[in-house]
Amino acid sequence: MNELKAREPVIFDLSQPGRNAAAQMVASVPGDAQIPQSLRRGSPPLLPQVSELQAVRHFTRLSQLNFSIDTHFYPLGSCTMKYNPKACNSLAMLPEFLGRHPLGPETHGQGFLACMYELQDMLKEVTGMQAVSLTPMAGAQGEFAGVAMIRAYHRAQGDLARNEIIVPEAAHGTNPATATMCGCKVREVPCDANGDVDIDALKAAVGPQTAGIMLTNPSTLGVFERKILQVRQIVQDAGGLLYYDGANLNAILGKVRPGDMGFDVIHMNLHKTFSTPHGGGGPGSGAVGVSKRLAPFMPIPVVYKEGGRYRWAAEADLPQSIGRLSGFMGNAGVNLRAYVYMRMLGREGMVRVAEFAALNANYLLARLRDAGYDPAYPERRASHEFIITLKRQNREYQITAMDVAKRLLDHGFHAPTTYFPLLVPECLLIEPTETEAKEDLDGFVEAMIDILREAEHDPEKLRTAPHTMPLRRLDDVRAARQLDLTWKPAA
Amino acid sequence: MNELKAREPVIFDLSQPGRNAAAQMVASVPGDAQIPQSLRRGSPPLLPQVSELQAVRHFTRLSQLNFSIDTHFYPLGSCTMKYNPKACNSLAMLPEFLGRHPLGPETHGQGFLACMYELQDMLKEVTGMQAVSLTPMAGAQGEFAGVAMIRAYHRAQGDLARNEIIVPEAAHGTNPATATMCGCKVREVPCDANGDVDIDALKAAVGPQTAGIMLTNPSTLGVFERKILQVRQIVQDAGGLLYYDGANLNAILGKVRPGDMGFDVIHMNLHKTFSTPHGGGGPGSGAVGVSKRLAPFMPIPVVYKEGGRYRWAAEADLPQSIGRLSGFMGNAGVNLRAYVYMRMLGREGMVRVAEFAALNANYLLARLRDAGYDPAYPERRASHEFIITLKRQNREYQITAMDVAKRLLDHGFHAPTTYFPLLVPECLLIEPTETEAKEDLDGFVEAMIDILREAEHDPEKLRTAPHTMPLRRLDDVRAARQLDLTWKPAA
Amino acid sequence: MAYIPHTDADIRAMLDVIGARSTEELFDEIPAHLKIKALEGVPAALSEMQITRLMNERACADGRALNFIGAGAYEHYIPAPVWAIATRGEFYSAYTPYQAEASQGTLQLIYEFQTMMAALTGMEVSNASMYDGASALAEASLMAVRAHRNSQSKRILVPRTLNPTYLKVARAIAGNQNIVFVEADFDRATGCMMPQSLQTHEGQDFAALVLQQPNFFGNLEDVRALTDWAHRQNMLVIAVVNPTSLALLEAPGRWGESGADIVCGEGQPLGVPLSSGGPYFGFMTTRMQLVRQMPGRVVGRTLDAEGRPGFTLTLQAREQHIRRTKATSNICTNQGLLVTAATIYMTLMGAEGLARVAAASLQRTQDLVTALTRIKGVRAAFNSPRFHEAVLQLDRPVAPVLAELAQRGVIGGLDISAQFPELGHALLVCATETKSQDDIDAYANLLRDVRGAA
């Protein structure tokens, strides 16, 4: 059992007027006298007033209130919570890299640019695509870049009618949201009972309005899309382009390549497959790989190599580009981390990612099935993740997937993803990742067995879980109804 | 209330043959073939076999089982547990400093040597001594250097009879132990009822055998030695030298200087007064400052500055030196941390250390007295620390100082030093340090008030404390009787 | 096997439980002819020691020249605790706090962040971050169009004094939804928008006016008058601000009569290193009234089953994982770790520290301008009050001068001549509190030299 530390006051409750972290103060200069009175701030902003020790203690203690990969098994499906090597962080944070201004001269950035260039190359290789742009700052922005390129392509062909994006209903929410943001209509197609795309529905959905399809593979149902070539054929025949949501690339690394399957564009989540840290919500990096026909439309900048020197390629080189998606060149530091990771894996290590992710997922699936849990797709192999559904337990014991999730916290495991994908009732999407040892998987199974026993004999214990966290279950309804989004001084 | 995380298996229990942190492995080379068979190891040492993630998770979780300054108020008397600025660490760990070989050429160490030289200078200034050597690696080694210098001095004077060191009975255990290690006899002298040295006893103790006195000031009783000039006179008149245990320098920084009081040698604990981290037991640095007559005997090496260049001074420069106390030049990185800290405090900040350490100590003493606790020296000002004695509570409620200490852990405070100094019964030696805010002192007082109430109404709760730690009270007697000092594989 | 903990015995035992003979068999649902054999194009694995050496060599090659570029990314001193704490595994290796009870650390920190950003900008609510400043403006533009109650307009008025990259990004992103950005010119003498120059746009239907303060040139716009003008024109006001400057400059929430409606900007100056351009974070704050139109994650304080206060993600009905096609944005992963750093940074600085940084930066830039304009052929382009950036005009092309300076260890600013041809040989410079008088003198001497030599 694992207990988190107790609660910690809000930083403003530690504040005292006149207190500060003095070693951080630069000398007072009268610089502000140069600001016209009319533009000056009326009263200082309410920021904390604490000593350096208070700040260090507060945030150190806050950190201890988190589960994280570094402290807990964290099988959050779809998120690929694998070990983030410390070296990736320390090498991306070398002082010269941290100190480089993004608009600094290329002469003073050849080292950095070399890393970016080689990263583009390695990503091309693992996806089988023709070119890569590293600028999207997360998966969703990679999706945006992809759909925008698809639109730009059709427009460049003079085909202005294609503004519909097909999205299988199991897709991650970012897929439909991205299509909308790109000004497209979304047409959802269902999956069949085994988790593959419903081919007849797809056939019915395509037409001259079809801009393309966004396919996640392995899908968020945790299975490989077996009809992928059929899907490709149907969409291509209809004149649509093929978008590959590569968030689950971890599952197929070195086994099969989207480019070889005829896809036009893929986004990768470097913060998943290439193990950059999730940072409590981010940052990520959503690099996109493209086919030859989409290459002219890539988001800029990208890195070119000419005569042994590296340089940024931008508007002048790629006049048809969909443009810039970030103020500079995307999440450079995240890309550096991915670069370091990929170099440490090397060609032989990449393949193992998929193999051991699959081994861990299929092992966990087999053991949970033996323990009495129901796989959502019992006929299928797990990819790097899989779904169990608690529909039966919900009926029999009136416990929910959320109850099980919360009870897992008491056992010292972060919960799997709950209620996603939306189409599987009472589901848990479980992704162990390849970096977890068998013993940890076994520990998780033991906990799940305990929980199932508890569901039978003491379901109330589940419904009221967690019991060992600093707080009991939080009232989300109240949070949304009585919005309290900022701290306010006591009246 | 604060709960620490649950227990963690011993690393060997996580080991599996064949598992490793592969990214850390350099290529296998046949280098060992060059070792004659007769000298080769028979079987590999039993070291852990874990993955990098397992190692990171294990030690991260272990860390969370500690109280520390960064997470808790830690009023451990005599240890000066003040905030360790993060900048001191990061600047001492600049790659060039970390990478410097200690025997590398001085041409490639001028930056480092400049810091050491200036640190020597600043320490001279704050102590009023004539010269400083940074080589002792902790307070106790500083003491050793000091006593060795005193002996060397007498010997150089041809006075071979002086081999007795006078130590007030309140002294820290390192004082008598050091004198013994230096081949001296120890003569203890008592303190009077108000915590000052018993002058009559001192007079009786000195003689032609007196090598010197080791005086801690403020003493470990938490009070300033008011008769210090008398003490000096008596010892000097008897031909002895004066050693100043400066572990409590924090209390007098910028207020009074041992050199001005006529002392011949002082050791400082840079890990106390100058806030280098305590690291779960160390490292420290026990720099020594000396008077003119002891300067020729300083431990080597020290840094000289000549014509704008810095260099090591060693055997050739100081032929009378007591010699080397470490393989290179002491805990260089600790000295760097102290240097950074002192530069950030500056001349104005030094004085504040003593002022606010005294303010916090006297405030805490006043409040605890009001709360019903008995100061050991009610007539005296606190220095930077003070003693309360639980003799009365022990009699009335049969609770001990240890019970109170353990119960404090449940309140989220590290316990003060217990049962030291040995001559005050059931004592707690409390040192808040200047970096703690009033609110934290108040929180500590609240806890002490609660505990006193509990002593009256529910003393068993104290006797069985702690209750919220990962473990209940540990059996020290068993630990010493049934020695289990290394993990052994299950038979 | 790097980062794979499996022993041979583990593999055998696991395959047995699965009922497979080899790991290869686990991929039997992939059409066989699609499978590849190997990734020939990826180099062989390096040990951590080898990649460390390689990265160190590359970093050293890039060096640490003295930098005087700002232009949207600013070199401020970052207190040592900031990243020492932000990189603690518990922050670094956690994800979006979906399980609130096991993520109170991240959640409470975001709540504190929201409070600080709301305070700094003078607004009521903040989200938990956007990708960066530029994309935040794109999102703010979409939000303004969505949120405007009395207008269906998809047109947004932007000053030419806006960072040109921000406009590009806003167009690249919001352009897909047919949002049109109309540029309003600036006054050559002041380098600011002038209320008069907006007269041509009066009475036209715009969803919003964008105001950048300080503007791309570093000049201070008359945001009071502009805000009031925009509101009279039935436009919302989107403020794009530098957070450091807000320690001294009026909060957007109090611009003019009723304040800006949406505030966004680049959070990088708040404790995030330059790092070649990212990861940074965008921020966005707004009025409570518009909170349901705001994109991005939001944390709220609530109670647990025993009535104790705690924190949780809230208003998720705006987000893509619930609302899908109807979401306020597609953003999912955001810039959490940078928010962590910024929250620690703001805590350590406080209002006083931030004001000192702002004032020192302002002063330093002033000193730099003074030093450089003493050189023949160098003059200040504008006569407005400014924050910590300035445009200089040279008597010759900027690029070769910068190249020469760079070779001698000084990165002398950004050549903006191509983007603003009307300014001639224009150089945008910035000096923050990190630059000493010696640094400024070194730059000036070098520039004098380089000019002399040329």
Next chain:
Amino acid sequence: MAYIPHTDADIRAMLDVIGARSTEELFDEIPAHLKIKALEGVPAALSEMQITRLMNERACADGRALNFIGAGAYEHYIPAPVWAIATRGEFYSAYTPYQAEASQGTLQLIYEFQTMMAALTGMEVSNASMYDGASALAEASLMAVRAHRNSQSKRILVPRTLNPTYLKVARAIAGNQNIVFVEADFDRATGCMMPQSLQTHEGQDFAALVLQQPNFFGNLEDVRALTDWAHRQNMLVIAVVNPTSLALLEAPGRWGESGADIVCGEGQPLGVPLSSGGPYFGFMTTRMQLVRQMPGRVVGRTLDAEGRPGFTLTLQAREQHIRRTKATSNICTNQGLLVTAATIYMTLMGAEGLARVAAASLQRTQDLVTALTRIKGVRAAFNSPRFHEAVLQLDRPVAPVLAELAQRGVIGGLDISAQFPELGHALLVCATETKSQDDIDAYANLLRDVRGAA
């Protein structure tokens, strides 16, 4: 006020409670004429930004030359997790684990460390660290004299192949208790002690024989024969060992018939950076039988009040805070943080990783010797098998050659001519796994150049 949290209101309230008018009054027990006014000689305070810049400049000035010195401190690659974890506040800012229940992290880690050191050295028990390798030998010498059951001798026999600084330190420390160190010469051809050469000391009363493996020259001593000889002579055997080498070399606990009695050495190679000489840590292991004579802290596993296993400091009756004048040593603060780093290092390396580091270092040094002795006027001094250090003999004084190399970026080894005049122009070199063939070639080419030029 740097690091002082007190507000004016706090100060007033606190003085009120104390009943004092000013903080100055709190010092009224100090004789007035002793008080000083100010510390004029200390420079004014620097902000963290300023000292950061200063330290960076100094570090840069020192640079990062390619280093081939060993001589007791070895440049090995340190995995990134080691210091990322060791500097976590909970390890870094805690103290000696006096309150066991609130210090299980440090305590368990030390227990794991003790286990690893005992395993590596083949002994039964380990302490929780000494200051460094040299002082550990001094303590081991004192311990041997104390612990010897059948001898009152205060004499200790040491080989001249022992690191000369170790001998100096042992003399400086143990000499005060009249311990006498007698040196035994080495064989010129092998650079090792020879059992025969000890014959002169046969039958004399010594408390112990010190054996360093590998010895100061990097050569491998015949520790089996020497250990057995010493035991026959009624001496205890103190082994001084390089921990990395123990991945390949026989553990001292199994030297000869009955093994060494006390093992000590420098722990630095186990994950501690060179850092100009410290902080490092000394280690010491011994037989269970001698545990009560061992200096330093020791952690034991015990049970809590509910019978659960946990860790605590034990055998404290040996230590200064209990035993005072009768303590085994005066050591109090030790090198805890370095032990933390070493424990993480050993965990990440495992026996396999450590063996690879050892083998690679050995091979690299071999390659270096091969490359350098191809140069005219450079030859290997000894013909023994060695670990990862070697003595070369040059045909000219070493110092100017080294100075020239250093100026060109290579720190070419340690000049030991003065300490060992019988070896002529002697240069001690070391290459660890961190050196590539390119590095070695670079050194060789440079040396060839330098010799050519001279």
